[in-house]
Amino acid sequence: xxxxxxxxxxxxxxLLLTHEGVLLPGSTMRTSVxxxxxxxxxxxxxxxxxxxxxxILGVIPNTPDPANDAQDLPPLHRIGTxxxxxxxxxxxxxxxxxxxLITGLCRFQIVQVLKxxxxxxxEVEQLDRLEEFPNTCKxxxxxxxxxxxxxKYAVQILDAVSLEERFKMTxxxxxxxxxxxxxxxxxRKPKQDDDKRVIAIRPIRRVTHIPGALEDDDEDEDNDDxxxxxxxxxxxxxxxxxxxxxxxEIKRLKKMPQSMPEYxxxxxxxxxxxELPWNKSTTDRLDIRAxxxxxxxDHYAMEKLKKRVLEYLAVRQLxxxxxxxxxxFVGPPxxxxxxxxxxxxxxxxxxFHRIALGGVCDQSDIxxxxxxxxxxxxxxxxxxxxxxGVNNPVFLLDEVDKLGKSLQGDPAAALxxxxxxxxxxxxxxxxxxxxxxxxxxxFIATANTTATIPAALLDRMEIIQVPGYTQEEKIExxxxxxxxxxxxxHGLTPQQIQIxxxxxxxxxxxxxxxxxxxxxxxxxxxxxxxxxVKVAEGQHKGAKLDRSDASEGEGCKEHILEDAKPESISDxxxxxxxxxxxxxxxxxxxxxxxxxxxxxxxVSQRLSQPGVAIGLAWTPLxxxxxxxxxxxxxxxxxxxxxxxxxxxxxxxxxxAISWLRSNAKKYQLTNAFGSFxxxxxxxxxxxxxxxxxxxxxPSAGVTIVTCLASLFSGRLVRSDVAMTGxxxxxxxxxxxxxxxxxxxxxxxxxxxxxxxxRRNEKDLEGIPGNVRQDLSFVTASCLDEVLDAxxxxxxxxxxxxxxLNSKL
Numbered sequence: 001x002x003x004x005x006x007x008x009x010x011x012x013x014x015l016l017l018t019h020e021g022v023l024l025p026g027s028t029m030r031t032s033v034x035x036x037x038x039x040x041x042x043x044x045x046x047x048x049x050x051x052x053x054x055x056i057l058g059v060i061p062n063t064p065d066p067a068n069d070a071q072d073l074p075p076l077h078r079i080g081t082x083x084x085x086x087x088x089x090x091x092x093x094x095x096x097x098x099x100x101l102i103t104g105l106c107r108f109q110i111v112q113v114l115k116x117x118x119x120x121x122x123e124v125e126q127l128d129r130l131e132e133f134p135n136t137c138k139x140x141x142x143x144x145x146x147x148x149x150x151x152k153y154a155v156q157i158l159d160a161v162s163l164e165e166r167f168k169m170t171x172x173x174x175x176x177x178x179x180x181x182x183x184x185x186x187x188r189k190p191k192q193d194d195d196k197r198v199i200a201i202r203p204i205r206r207v208t209h210i211p212g213a214l215e216d217d218d219e220d221e222d223n224d225d226x227x228x229x230x231x232x233x234x235x236x237x238x239x240x241x242x243x244x245x246x247x248x249e250i251k252r253l254k255k256m257p258q259s260m261p262e263y264x265x266x267x268x269x270x271x272x273x274x275e276l277p278w279n280k281s282t283t284d285r286l287d288i289r290a291x292x293x294x295x296x297x298d299h300y301a302m303e304k305l306k307k308r309v310l311e312y313l314a315v316r317q318l319x320x321x322x323x324x325x326x327x328x329f330v331g332p333p334x335x336x337x338x339x340x341x342x343x344x345x346x347x348x349x350x351x352f353h354r355i356a357l358g359g360v361c362d363q364s365d366i367x368x369x370x371x372x373x374x375x376x377x378x379x380x381x382x383x384x385x386x387x388x389g390v391n392n393p394v395f396l397l398d399e400v401d402k403l404g405k406s407l408q409g410d411p412a413a414a415l416x417x418x419x420x421x422x423x424x425x426x427x428x429x430x431x432x433x434x435x436x437x438x439x440x441x442x443f444i445a446t447a448n449t450t451a452t453i454p455a456a457l458l459d460r461m462e463i464i465q466v467p468g469y470t471q472e473e474k475i476e477x478x479x480x481x482x483x484x485x486x487x488x489x490h491g492l493t494p495q496q497i498q499i500x501x502x503x504x505x506x507x508x509x510x511x512x513x514x515x516x517x518x519x520x521x522x523x524x525x526x527x528x529x530x531x532x533v534k535v536a537e538g539q540h541k542g543a544k545l546d547r548s549d550a551s552e553g554e555g556c557k558e559h560i561l562e563d564a565k566p567e568s569i570s571d572x573x574x575x576x577x578x579x580x581x582x583x584x585x586x587x588x589x590x591x592x593x594x595x596x597x598x599x600x601x602x603v604s605q606r607l608s609q610p611g612v613a614i615g616l617a618w619t620p621l622x623x624x625x626x627x628x629x630x631x632x633x634x635x636x637x638x639x640x641x642x643x644x645x646x647x648x649x650x651x652x653x654x655x656a657i658s659w660l661r662s663n664a665k666k667y668q669l670t671n672a673f674g675s676f677x678x679x680x681x682x683x684x685x686x687x688x689x690x691x692x693x694x695x696x697x698p699s700a701g702v703t704i705v706t707c708l709a710s711l712f713s714g715r716l717v718r719s720d721v722a723m724t725g726x727x728x729x730x731x732x733x734x735x736x737x738x739x740x741x742x743x744x745x746x747x748x749x750x751x752x753x754x755x756x757x758r759r760n761e762k763d764l765e766g767i768p769g770n771v772r773q774d775l776s777f778v779t780a781s782c783l784d785e786v787l788d789a790x791x792x793x794x795x796x797x798x799x800x801x802x803x804l805n806s807k808l
Contacts, residue, residue, distance in 0.1 A: 009108060009124070011123060012114065012121060012123055013108070014119055014120070015041075015110075015122055016100075017035070017120075018059060018060070018061065024081060025106050026103075028086075032099055033097060033100055034096075034098075037118065037120065041057070042098050044118070046085050057083050057084075057085060058124060062074065072116075078109060079108075079110075082104070082105045082106050082126070083105060084105055085101070086102065086103055109124065111123040128161060229250065229267070229274065236274050238278040242278070242432075246274070261374075269431075272378065272386065276382070277385060280389065280391060285349040291313050294343070299343060300481070305466055308327070323439045325421075325442070326443050327444045327464060328447060329445070329446050330446075330448070332468055332514075332741070333448060333518060333621060334516020335466050336516070336517075338354070340466075341444040341446070342396070348442070351389070352396070353384045353396070355384060355396065358402040359402060361406040362409060363408060363411050364408065366379045366380060366415055367379045367414045368429040368430040369430060378429050378431040381395070381438070382429045382436065396444050397445040399447065400445040401447035401448055415457055419457065419461060421439065424441075448621070468623065468744050470771050475504050478504050478508075479499075482521050482524055483524055486524045486528045496531065496535055498582045499524070503587065506587055507520060507590065510598065511597060515622025527594070530593045606627055607718075609716070610717075611631055611707060612717065613628050613703050613707040613790070614703070614723070617742070617745075622741050622744070623738060623743070623744055623746075624745050626690075626695070626700070626703070628687075628700065628703050628707040630707045630710075631685050632682050632711060635682060637679035637680065639654065639679075640685040642685070643690070643695060645688060646697070648696050649696050652727065653686055655728070655729055657678070661678050661679065664678055667787075688700075697736075698726035698736065699724045699725060699726055699736040700724075701725060701733075702726075702733060702780075702783065703723055715791055715795075721751065721755065722749075723756070724739075725760075726757070731784070733783065733786060734759070735760045739760050740766050740767060743764075743775065747775060752776060753789070754775055755779075755789050756777060758779040758781040759781075
């Protein structure tokens with residue numbers, strides 16, 4: 001029999017400090033490496049080393065130190081175990097760490113520490129050899145698995161070099177372990193006898209007072225829950241495929257120890273499966289007349305949207321198995337997109353559930369996590385179905401245009417299956433891993449713009465534009481919905497406060513400038529709070545905030561003295577009036593409560609000199625008027641553009657100046673030196689005010705041409721004209737989008753004439769009749785027609801001598 005040569009370890013060893021146990025020679029253990037020193041050791045020694053000696057470490061038991069790992073090296077135990085690194089496994093979650101599988105070789109003693117950073121290295125002296133005691137390896141491995149209460153004994157055994165000392169230390173521990181096993185056997189024997197006596201009656205009455213049987217009580221409760229869960233699975237109406245999966249999982253659950261982490265995951269999965277509404281649904285209310293009345297009562301205007309909902313109801317009444325349409329309401333904030341979705345659910349008699357998608361950047365939010373991950377859960381679609389408890393609710397996917405994208409996937413791509421009527425009858429959530437039918441769900445998405453919605457997702461939805469409101473519509477909405485809501489929220493009654501329509505119009509035109517009504521609603525809230533203070537004080541009930549000539553038809557009410565012109569709400573309410581008189585909010589009260597007007601009509605002031613024109617722009621918040629200003633100065637022929645402009649708008653500016661330079665002789669446009677070359681020794685500066693707002697798009701082309709034509713001709717652009725349209729290098733005017741929002745913005749600003757591309761004439765049909773009556777529209781197909789309409793008397797062309805001047 002050949003002899004085994006003794007193991008010789010290097011005289012210098014890197015030290016691995018571990019607090020998870022004591023490694024003895026001949027035993028194997030796994031240890032986690034997450035401290036800075038140990039991480040550096042693994043990376044520099046184990047992962048980069050190529051020789052066998054590079055995998056030999058010195059393992060030193062170390063008591064856990066709550067102090068920072070980056071501080072000085074802690075005191076080291078003088079005896080350690082040389083170990084061979086058998087396996088290295090790394091992970092980055094939840095933080096970088098490694099798991100080492102190490103096998104003890106022999107003991108060593110630290111002579112001196114040679115280096116502390118980045119990881120300690122020590123000069124060591126080998127104390128024993130592994131082949132000296134071939135029959136003790138198994139014993140040492142068992143001792144290495146002792147619990148933490150024997151930690152100090154394990155260290156003492158590690159320090160014992162001679163065999164006699166080790167036996168003296170381990171024999172008392174073994175005797176103690178044997179006594180513990182005998183005592184445990186005695187306590188279990190009477191419990192088993194009692195179990196035999198009650199086993200016949202356990203299905204009828206649970207025995208809960210057997211000594212030492214508390215753990216059995218918990219197991220019985222869990223077993224009862226599993227029996228109930230199994231019964232729910234058998235009686236559920238889930239599809240056959242889902243039923244098979246649940247039966248398989250319940251069988252696994254019965255065989256699984258409760259201490260396993262997978263036990264709770266499997267149980268949660270089965271509970272979700274039996275709670276999902278596989279075949280439970282509500283019955284739609286298909287009374288078209290009642291639905292029309294309900295929609296009209298809840299929402300003023302929005303005729304196109306309400307018409308589409310009624311069409312769905314009518315078809316649903318004729319065909320019961322109609323798949324739910326995928327509607328997308330696109331419009332500025334505050335126009336009622338979300339509230340319309342809630343009203344649709346109310347009209348149909350369905351459950352309503354809102355899913356906010358703004359900022360979502362993980363596809364697992366839509367499709368769920370796979371159950372292999374810790375903390376996995378279903379996606380928002382399945383979770384929403386569990387919440388509402390029916391399989392045909394109205395799902396509102398709010399802010400679908402604000403979905404993000406990250407390393408965790410693209411949620412917009414995950415929505416493709418959800419919002420496809422041809423596929424969503426077989427939607428598979430990663431957590432469920434079985435198909436669920438979404439075809440009866442009515443999905444309604446909302447967005448401020450379609451520009452940020454991926455084309456594939458946009459193709460699956462029916463787009464319904466929800467434009468902003470006109471001033472008349474806002475007044476009706478305010479007095480039908482907003483004011484009554486604010487009065488109720490602030491505990492006021494119509495007998496305590498009155499807000500005339502003329503006051504509402506002042507708030508709309510002077511204190512808000514928006515497409516929706518959110519800011520308007522907040523202004524009414526501020527007024528109600530100010531009045532609530534006076535009412536709560538109990539001193540000024542019925543005071544009328546009005547001058548004697550501010551309200552027509554109010555002769556039956558007492559007025560504040562004619563000479564009195566109150567400057568604040570407190571001054572106006574100092575006069576005691578009959579308690580039945582309500583507080584009347586007029587412009588003076590508005591100024592006291594809301595402050596000076598935020599928006600004044602500045603159009604005529606801005607266009608008081610040449611080189612200024614008004615354009616119309618579309619934003620996700622609605623239409624806006626946009627001023628374009630130009631100036632010229634001596635220079636080198638440079639064009640400067642300011643106002644945070646995008647590339648498309650910059651190109652429009654270059655197109656405009658090129659077209660004017662090529663037609664300068666035709667219109668007799670010259671620079672300051674009388675040259676038809678407009679950029680000869682001349683610099684031009686174009687500015688778009690509101691410089692903090694990013695601007696882009698082609699629709700400012702006609703406005704830039706008009707602005708520059710005004711600058712070089714010295715003529716003023718009409719102050720009541722606004723325009724929009726894209727231009728070409730040949731002077732054609734091309735159509736643009738957002739006409740309705742732009743027209744409403746011009747109407748809010750008090751403008752009277754709007755120049756639009758001729759090919760946009762069809763879009764005027766969607767403009768409310770009262771707005772069209774207040775405005776005049778000029779359709780243009782070329783820039784000659786635009787300039788002719790933008791200046792008083794037309795844009796006159798000075799022809800060559802001998803020819804009469806002609807008007808374009």
